[in-house]
Amino acid sequence: MHYKDKEIQLQYQGFSITKPLWINTLNKINQFTDLQLINTFKPKVLLHDNLRLGKLVEQFIFYQLAANQNIEIILENIQVQNGNITVGELDGIILQNNIPIHLEIVYKFYLYDATVGTAEMEHWIGPNRRDSFNEKFQKLRKKQLPLLYHEKTRELLAHHDLDVNTIQQKVYFKAQLFPHLNDSNKEFPLINNDCISGFYxxxxxxxxxxxxxxxxxxxxxxxxxxxxxxxxxxxxxxxxxxxxxxxxxxxxxxxxxxxxxxxxxxxxxxx
Known part of the structure; x- marks a missing residue:
């Protein structure tokens, strides 16, 4: 069973208009910008209904990347191995205007609950309270982005004539945000308020x-x-x-x- 073409176009369009969760830089983590958005999604392979939402979003993003003339995809979904042990995975290595970039991809739905944590980043949580913006941000900062500099990553990228010391790091972090109905008109200082998509x-x-x-x-x-x-x-x-x-x-x-x-x-x- 595969996607109806019209349904996947609506999913793609909704993804495309979603804004980055912050503008430019947050705590030294840079957003990936200057990406020309493509109106219609044409998958290279058949996409099945059991594809996880996160993987579907990755398909959308790599499609957009490939369609931009100033971008070349060098590697995507790179497993870093140490013998039989998986150290981690890099979402992608691209060239943008001939500048190498390690790109991590995130798409989230967060709700604002001021009873969680003590700071704004901690108040944005998943709909079922099992994850949060702060947890994901710290995972990016402490685990996913540092993976680029792991010894085994260096070895892997050297086979592609890439020196990790020349690679910039950015995230493509989009989100739909939902404050409580009573907070619908509230301004949130840390995040991009254009991400607010409704309420809870x-x-x-x-x-x-x-x-x-x-x-x-x-x-x-x-x-x-x-x-x-x-x-x-x-x-x-x-x-x-x-x-x-x-x-x-x-x-x-x-x-x-x-x-x-x-x-x-x-x-x-x-x-």
Whole structure:
């Protein structure tokens, strides 16, 4: 079974308009910029439904990279081995305007919970509270980016006539952010506020939207910009479907259509 062409284009378009989580540099980690976005995605290989969302996003990004005339992809998804042990993996080595760059790719959905941690970076957490922006950022800083300088990485890249000391490091870190409904108009100083894509609410707050219609997209379609061509649920049917997710401690991303036709994205959280 493979993707319907129209569905994957909508996923690609939603991915493409997602903004970088910060502008330029955050704590000495540089965002990858100056990438010309391509309107239509044409996969080189068949993409299957069981492809993880993160891997789908990688396909989108490498497609965009390959389509840019000033970029050459040298290596992608490079396994660094020490004998039979995998030391780690580099997402990609590219040349941009003949400058070698080690590129790490991240695409995340984060919700803002001020009760977690003590600083803004710690307040952005995954929908199910199992990960956070701070955890991912520290993993990039302490593990993924330093992997470039590992002895075995140096050996591997030397076979491609690459000297790690000449390679710049950047991340392509995009995110959709969802503050609580009450924080919808709040400005967040550290992150790019253009990443805010909707809001989240608790189940007890859902009743205020009982005149609205709802839709629960599949995980891959979390990327998609809401549109009207779906099977909308009324409030009662939506609550019944929603309860299945919440009982499994899963916070689903949902679409909401207001009586005036406005379309919104929101999470209803189990916690």
């Amino acid at each position: 609410i608790y189940l007890k707050e859902l009743a205020q939207f009982k005149e609205c219609k709802f839709y629960i997209p599949t995980k891959h379609n979390w990327l998609v910009i809401p549109h009207t061509n779906v099977k909308w649920l009324n409030f009662d049917a939506f609550k019944a479907d929603l309860s299945i997710f919440l009982e499994k401690t899963i916070s689903p991303l949902c679409w909401m259509k207001k009586p005036n036709g406005t379309l919104l994205k929101l999470f209803v959280v189990w916690w």
